[in-house]
Amino acid sequence: MRLSILTLTAIVTLFAAADARAQTYDPRYPVCMHVYTPGGWGGGGDYYDCSFTSLPQCRATASGRSASCDLNPYYTFDEPPPPPRRRVKKVY
Secondary structure, X not given: OHHHHHHHHHHHHHHHOXXXXXXXOOOOOOEEEEEOOOOOOOOOOOEXXXXXXXXXXXXXXXXXXXXXXXXXXXOOOOOOOOOOOOOXXXXX
C-alpha cells in the first residue's frame, strides 16, 4: 500500500512541475512590455513583447492595459569604444 501511494505521489509531482521557459526577451529591441494576463485552468499567464524602440512608444501601447514597460536586459546598447591607451615612455 505504501508503495502505491509513494508512486502515485511521485507521478502527481512530475505532472505538477512547471515547464521550463525559453528566453523571453528579444535582444534586437531596447524596450520590452511586460503584459499581465489572467491565469487559471484556461491558460493565460504573463508574456513579454520586445518590439519597442523607446519607452514613450511602449507606454503609449501599454496605456489602458495591465502592462508595464522595462528596459531590455539583453539589449546591447551602442557604446562608443574606449579611447586608445597611450604608452608612456619610462625614463631611467
